[in-house]
Amino acid sequence: MKLNPQQKTQVALQLKAHGHSEYKTDIEIAGGLVLKNFLVSANILRPEIMSSLQLAQWLCLNNGLYKNKSVIDVGCGTGILGVVMALCGAKKVICSDVDGVAVKNTNLNINNYELSKKIKVVESDLFVNIKSQKFDVIVFNHQFFSDGPMSEQLSVDFSIIKRGSLIHRFFEDVKKFLNKDGVIIMNYFHLAGPVNNPAVQAPKHGYIVSERFNLKVTAGIQKGPVSIYEIRLK
Numbered sequence: 001m002k003l004n005p006q007q008k009t010q011v012a013l014q015l016k017a018h019g020h021s022e023y024k025t026d027i028e029i030a031g032g033l034v035l036k037n038f039l040v041s042a043n044i045l046r047p048e049i050m051s052s053l054q055l056a057q058w059l060c061l062n063n064g065l066y067k068n069k070s071v072i073d074v075g076c077g078t079g080i081l082g083v084v085m086a087l088c089g090a091k092k093v094i095c096s097d098v099d100g101v102a103v104k105n106t107n108l109n110i111n112n113y114e115l116s117k118k119i120k121v122v123e124s125d126l127f128v129n130i131k132s133q134k135f136d137v138i139v140f141n142h143q144f145f146s147d148g149p150m151s152e153q154l155s156v157d158f159s160i161i162k163r164g165s166l167i168h169r170f171f172e173d174v175k176k177f178l179n180k181d182g183v184i185i186m187n188y189f190h191l192a193g194p195v196n197n198p199a200v201q202a203p204k205h206g207y208i209v210s211e212r213f214n215l216k217v218t219a220g221i222q223k224g225p226v227s228i229y230e231i232r233l234k
């Protein structure tokens with residue numbers, strides 16, 4: 001699907017904001033948790049200016065969902081979501097990403113927070129390299145916009161834009177990795193339209209979707225309505 005003019009402007013803004021070199025920053029999550037010196041490698045999604053931040057905050061405030069449970073952060077980028085869940089009580093965390101730069105970035109953050117006993121990082125296209133194991137909670141902050149590729153920088157494209165097929169592969173493949181009563185958590189930036197919207201696509205694969213959070217975000221560069229969905233198999 002082609003982007004409409006408003007979506008094109010938003011994607012251009014996001015791409016422009018991601019031509020960055022490696023840097024470190026303090027990210028305030030919630031409840032007094034601040035990720036000090038959090039590393040963001042060159043061209044990897046900058047969680048502090050994207051809706052990753054609202055998801056990280058929500059995960060921190062809703063840790064009852066995964067406390068003492070096993071979780072996977074699919075498409076981990078910097079590793080922010082996996083790191084937050086590990087710090088907020090998850091028992092075992094896997095972070096995975098198809099992009100080797102993201103895998104390295106996540107490993108460096110894990111070492112920085114001394115979480116290497118709790119978190120393992122795997123380079124994987126969705127679940128391809130994930131050994132047959134099941135998770136209680138599966139988090140996927142996926143690509144919202146459907147078009148592309150649009151930039152010359154693969155890491156940035158990987159993070160922001162994907163034609164509609166990945167989300168469908170995800171909803172099928174994830175079934176083998178979800179514990180009975182397991183839950184998938186996904187967020188969504190509504191300006192991106194329906195093609196990658198979990199609330200629209202997950203029911204086609206036999207899931208029930210409940211919105212757990214919505215906010216009209218006014219900070220960062222993804223301004224507008226954002227939702228967080230809890231997705232369970234029927």
Ligand SMILES: C[S@@+](CC[C@H](N)C(=O)[O-])C[C@H]1O[C@@H](n2cnc3c(N)ncnc32)[C@H](O)[C@@H]1O
Binds near residue numbers: 046075081096098124
């Ligand atoms: C929107 S970013 C989210 C990054 C991070 N989880 C966050 O919240 O800031 C999406 C991530 O998914 C990764 N990704 C894209 N396609 C993937 C695939 N087929 N399998 C695994 N990860 C993928 C990208 O490399 C990128 O790091």
